[in-house]
Amino acid sequence: MNNVPTRYLGELAVSAQGLGCMGMSHGYGATDDAQSIATLQHALDLGVTFLDTADFYGAGHNEELIGRAVAGRRDEVVLATKFGFANRLGEPTRVRGDAAYVRQACEASLRRLGVDHIDLYYQHRVDPQVPIEETVGAMAELVREGKVRHLGLSEAGAPTIRRAHAVHPIAALQSEWSLWTRDLEAEIAPVCRELGIGLVPFSPLGRGFLTGRYNSVEGLEESDVRRGQPRFADGNLERNLAIVARLNELAAAKGVTAGQLALAWMQYRGDDVVPIPGTRRRQYLEENLAALDVELSGEDLAAIEAAAPPDQVAGTRYDATSLSFVNG
Numbered sequence: 001m002n003n004v005p006t007r008y009l010g011e012l013a014v015s016a017q018g019l020g021c022m023g024m025s026h027g028y029g030a031t032d033d034a035q036s037i038a039t040l041q042h043a044l045d046l047g048v049t050f051l052d053t054a055d056f057y058g059a060g061h062n063e064e065l066i067g068r069a070v071a072g073r074r075d076e077v078v079l080a081t082k083f084g085f086a087n088r089l090g091e092p093t094r095v096r097g098d099a100a101y102v103r104q105a106c107e108a109s110l111r112r113l114g115v116d117h118i119d120l121y122y123q124h125r126v127d128p129q130v131p132i133e134e135t136v137g138a139m140a141e142l143v144r145e146g147k148v149r150h151l152g153l154s155e156a157g158a159p160t161i162r163r164a165h166a167v168h169p170i171a172a173l174q175s176e177w178s179l180w181t182r183d184l185e186a187e188i189a190p191v192c193r194e195l196g197i198g199l200v201p202f203s204p205l206g207r208g209f210l211t212g213r214y215n216s217v218e219g220l221e222e223s224d225v226r227r228g229q230p231r232f233a234d235g236n237l238e239r240n241l242a243i244v245a246r247l248n249e250l251a252a253a254k255g256v257t258a259g260q261l262a263l264a265w266m267q268y269r270g271d272d273v274v275p276i277p278g279t280r281r282r283q284y285l286e287e288n289l290a291a292l293d294v295e296l297s298g299e300d301l302a303a304i305e306a307a308a309p310p311d312q313v314a315g316t317r318y319d320a321t322s323l324s325f326v327n328g
């Protein structure tokens with residue numbers, strides 16, 4: 001057990017790959033708690049100790065599920081959760097970052113997780129109505145009280161990251177980053193690196209698309225949010241499949257899967273990068289973890305990037321409403 005390398009997000013030690021738990025409660029169709037708990041426990045057995053959740057996922061269900069899965073093993077786990085969406089999935093988006101809300105959200109997450117502290121507490125989206133100094137000030141209070149160990153932001157823009165870090169050290173920025181979403185490389189990642197903030201790419205498998213598993217949305221359940229995402233829409237999906245076909249070819253030549261290639265590329269972005277691929281299944285967990293052993297040469301990296309040029313990705317990563325809340 002536990003031969004997964006360690007990486008650091010600021011001063012927080014985590015396994016070099018985390019496990020995204022969102023799909024176990026939310027977004028990607030029907031869920032199965034028994035299967036999810038088995039996957040979570042298998043992750044810990046294999047040395048994946050960095051679990052990613054949020055109060056928003058399944059309106060609290062995901063945190064409760066994780067609480068159940070890690071009961072009795074709290075010391076083995078780095079628990080990361082988030083606050084900020086005050087609406088439920090499917091309702092109009094409402095982001096809150098006021099001090100009273102931060103405290104109330106944290107207390108509720110601690111209760112659902114069944115723990116006395118959260119290792120990494122992220123603001124899920126920046127509240128445009130509340131100065132980041134107020135939000136991070138309230139988060140810093142939680143650190144002083146021992147309820148939270150490290151602070152993070154998600155989808156924050158560069159100026160916000162600087163202002164936040166001036167109030168209290170930020171350990172990690174969690175934002176979408178993968179072979180088909182590279183927006184943060186120009187400005188945001190360099191600011192994080194200057195400030196010593198670790199990078200946690202979410203949806204590193206392009207919501208599963210980069211694994212080559214989806215040729216159409218037909219197989220997705222009605223409730224699957226990907227049905228409404230521009231990159232899965234008619235016309236765009238077909239063009240994006242051309243990227244996956246090229247990744248599949250490169251992966252086959254190396255004797256790995258396209259998903260493993262996408263994760264290995266991600267891991268080669270730097271020692272401060274800790275992707276959190278999401279899965280509900282033990283089999284995918286093992287496959288994703290094996291990506292840590294995939295070695296890529298400079299030539300491989302260039303070929304992978306040539307296979308997925310950002311200007312050939314069809315469709316934005318979110319719809320217009322969700323996009324208005326990123327880079328805040």
Ligand SMILES: NC(=O)c1ccc[n+]([C@@H]2O[C@H](COP(=O)([O-])OP(=O)(O)OC[C@H]3O[C@@H](n4cnc5c(N)ncnc54)[C@H](OP(=O)(O)O)[C@@H]3O)[C@@H](O)[C@H]2O)c1
Nearest residue numbers: 020021022202203204205206207208211277278279280284
């Ligand atoms: N901060 C934010 O705003 C934000 C937004 C989105 C996500 N996140 C976090 O990031 C985590 C990961 O993102 P994500 O789940 O959206 O996307 P992802 O990791 O890019 O992809 C997840 C999808 O890929 C499938 N998958 C995983 N491994 C696979 C494999 N080896 N072969 C075939 N399919 C595979 C999963 O299927 P199964 O589920 O069927 O196993 C799931 O449908 C989430 O769980 C969540 O914790 C954060």
